[in-house]
Amino acid sequence: MPLHKPDDRARYETRREGGIGMEILIVSGFLGSGKTSLIVPLAKDLIATAGRRIAIIENDYGRVSADAKLINSSGLAVKEICAGCICCSLGPSLLKTLQELESSVGPDLIIIEPSGLANPDSIISTLRMHQPSVARISTIVLLDSSRFAAMMPAFDIPLRNQVAAADLLVVNKIDKTDARALGQVQQWLSSNFPHKAFLFSSRADRASLDEIRKRAWT
Amino acid sequence: MMDPHDVSAYASSVRINPNTPLSRKESEDILVKMVGRMAAECVRMGAAFIGHIKCVAYAPSGECLACSVTDMDGAVSCAGALRDGMTRLDLIVNVLVYGIDQGALGDHMERELVRTIESTEASASIMTFQIEKEDETRSDRRPSFITLTDR
Numbered sequence: 176m177p178l179h180k181p182d183d184r185a186r187y188e189t190r191r192e193g194g195i196g197m198e199i200l201i202v203s204g205f206l207g208s209g210k211t212s213l214i215v216p217l218a219k220d221l222i223a224t225a226g227r228r229i230a231i232i233e234n235d236y237g238r239v240s241a242d243a244k245l246i247n248s249s250g251l252a253v254k255e256i257c258a259g260c261i262c263c264s265l266g267p268s269l270l271k272t273l274q275e276l277e278s279s280v281g282p283d284l285i286i287i288e289p290s291g292l293a294n295p296d297s298i299i300s301t302l303r304m305h306q307p308s309v310a311r312i313s314t315i316v317l318l319d320s321s322r323f324a325a326m327m328p329a330f331d332i333p334l335r336n337q338v339a340a341a342d343l344l345v346v347n348k349i350d351k352t353d354a355r356a357l358g359q360v361q362q363w364l365s366s367n368f369p370h371k372a373f374l375f376s377s378r379a380d381r382a383s384l385d386e387i388r389k390r391a392w393t
Numbered sequence: 394m395m396d397p398h399d400v401s402a403y404a405s406s407v408r409i410n411p412n413t414p415l416s417r418k419e420s421e422d423i424l425v426k427m428v429g430r431m432a433a434e435c436v437r438m439g440a441a442f443i444g445h446i447k448c449v450a451y452a453p454s455g456e457c458l459a460c461s462v463t464d465m466d467g468a469v470s471c472a473g474a475l476r477d478g479m480t481r482l483d484l485i486v487n488v489l490v491y492g493i494d495q496g497a498l499g500d501h502m503e504r505e506l507v508r509t510i511e512s513t514e515a516s517a518s519i520m521t522f523q524i525e526k527e528d529e530t531r532s533d534r535r536p537s538f539i540t541l542t543d544r
Contacts, residue, residue, distance in 0.1 A: 205444075206444035206445050206463065206489055207443075207444065207445045207461070207463025207464075212472070235404075235487065236400075236402055236489060237402050237403070237404035237487045237488070237489070238404045239404045239405070239406055239485050239487065240485070240487065241447040241448065241449040241459065241485045241486070241487040242447070242449075242487075244449045244451055244457065244485050245449050245457060245459045245472075245473070248449075248451055248455060248456070248457030248473070249457075291444060291445070291489070292400070292444075292489075319463075321464070322463070322464060325442070325464075325465070326442070329398065329441065329442055329491070330442075
């Protein structure tokens with residue numbers, strides 16, 4: 176199943192006239208939620224199973240990206256956008272990088288890993304305004320269940336913004352979360368986002384990766 | 394007094410040339426200890442929240458080892474591995490922490506890097522990138538380039 180359907184998620188979608196343009200998958204989530212750990216196997220799986228051309232854009236708040244080096248060392252091509260956040264100050268850099276990738280690589284899918292501080296909706300708005308050739312924009316948001324109780328009091332708004340933007344919400348690191356803490360996450364989700372479907376996941380859980388891949392690309 | 398919601402960032406690129414080749418385990422031990430110390434000191438300094446403390450070490454031949462802390466308990470997670478006989482370690486250090494002054498964070502990180510380099514009896518260079526959020530009182534302190542020669 177696609178992350179969102181053309182009829183009910185039209186606000187995120189534009190179609191290049193006369194053809195299908197590249198797709199964009201935003202893998203968002205707060206700092207340390209496991210974005211890079213998901214992107215590497217997900218991209219490899221998508222290349223292996225769908226035979227698609229994939230490019231990755233790595234955005235880091237710092238001046239140099241540790242994650243980009245990690246992704247690159249796994250054999251995947253990655254473009255870095257550093258020293259700020261692509262949801263605000265680096266929006267123009269994101270558009271420039273996308274246009275460069277589109278003309279030089281022509282990928283079927285671009286995976287964007289924003290900074291953990293980013294609001295995915297702002298990125299989506301920027302893309303919708305300035306990238307009409309994008310066929311579909313989907314958002315996976317990772318929620319770190321192991322640190323949820325510690326994060327919520329201080330980062331309630333950014334977490335809500337991220338979860339609200341999710342086409343697919345992944346409650347991650349469940350292997351590091353006890354039953355009580357996991358129950359708190361579920362309670363919070365059911366109270367605040369009662370219609371938001373989510374998956375449980377952990378780095379070691381191959382089944383959840385398969386499910387994410389199926390939903391991320393059809 | 395720092396607002397606990399204020400994020401401070403640090404990033405550097407480090408090249409370490411150990412005097413004797415490092416085994417796979419030695420390389421990992423060095424990174425784990427360094428990242429763990431960085432986290433513990435952030436907590437001691439009053440960090441409200443550790444966004445992440447990441448260090449990626451990579452070899453010219455392509456191997457890569459990433460160590461990170463994302464929790465106040467300082468537990469270090471690692472992924473990947475380096476090979477035996479490393480004669481050069483290239484590191485990228487990337488830190489986002491809440492509740493610590495930007496300048497104090499940079500000083501702390503550089504202290505830990507120098508301590509790590511000294512413990513390996515290596516020569517090294519540290520390129521610290523300009524800290525993102527300008528601190529007017531410390532505006533003269535970035536960027537910096539430190540070289541530690543054979544000791």
